Amino acid sequence: MHEAHAPEHPFTSLKEFLFHILTISMGVLVALAADAGVERMHRHELVEETKSAFTSQIDDNRKTISAYNLATAQSDASLGRAIQLVDTDFLGAKHSLRAAPHEFLDLDTGSWEPAVATGAFNYMTIGRVRKYSQIHTNELELNKLSHENEDVWLQMAEFNEEAGEADKSDIRAVKKLLREAAIYSKWIAIRERELLKLYDDAESDK
Numbered sequence: 393m394h395e396a397h398a399p400e401h402p403f404t405s406l407k408e409f410l411f412h413i414l415t416i417s418m419g420v421l422v423a424l425a426a427d428a429g430v431e432r433m434h435r436h437e438l439v440e441e442t443k444s445a446f447t448s449q450i451d452d453n454r455k456t457i458s459a460y461n462l463a464t465a466q467s468d469a470s471l472g473r474a475i476q477l478v479d480t481d482f483l484g485a486k487h488s489l490r491a492a493p494h495e496f497l498d499l500d501t502g503s504w505e506p507a508v509a510t511g512a513f514n515y516m517t518i519g520r521v522r523k524y525s526q527i528h529t530n531e532l533e534l535n536k537l538s539h540e541n542e543d544v545w546l547q548m549a550e551f552n553e554e555a556g557e558a559d560k561s562d563i564r565a566v567k568k569l570l571r572e573a574a575i576y577s578k579w580i581a582i583r584e585r586e587l588l589k590l591y592d593d594a595e596s597d598k
Contacts, residue, residue, distance in 0.1 A: 442510070497534055
């Protein structure tokens with residue numbers, strides 16, 4: 393903390409007194425300017441670090457989505473075959489499901505909480521914060537849909553472990569799960585496209 397000290401000798405003139413006041417004032421202004429400069433630098437570093445964290449997260453999530461889509465193309469094809477076969481060839485439908493790759497999204501959302509905790513968003517434009525907020529919301533929604541889809545596939549896997557013959561109630565249950573899995577696949581694909589657009593928009597605003 394900066395301190396102002398009393399003069400060692402009494403003032404002998406008004407001019408000397410005013411000079412002393414001016415010297416103190418200049419010292420205080422310089423100290424305040426230095427503190428403000430340090431604070432601005434700290435804020436700038438915080439913002440740049442946060443932006444870098446989001447950029448890295450976006451890059452990693454793009455790779456995750458790309459790998460997921462390669463597996464999903466195969467699993468959707470297997471799902472379609474199973475839907476066609478379940479009424480007439482239950483064993484064939486089970487084989488198709490068993491051969492399908494089982495990949496599920498788990499997108500990284502770890503940049504959001506540190507940005508909130510450090511107050512980094514306070515020093516960004518409203519537009520940038522809104523973009524990061526939309527990205528975070530969509531990532532959470534995609535993870536939620538993927539986990540729910542995983543539960544559906546786990547339920548279908550239980551039928552794969554059972555005997556080859558199935559009664560009508562079993563077939564109805566499997567068909568319901570197959571339809572749910574197909575719907576989840578479409579929802580996830582839509583959300584992915586929306587998220588990738590948000591990624592593009594965020595990366596264009598650098």
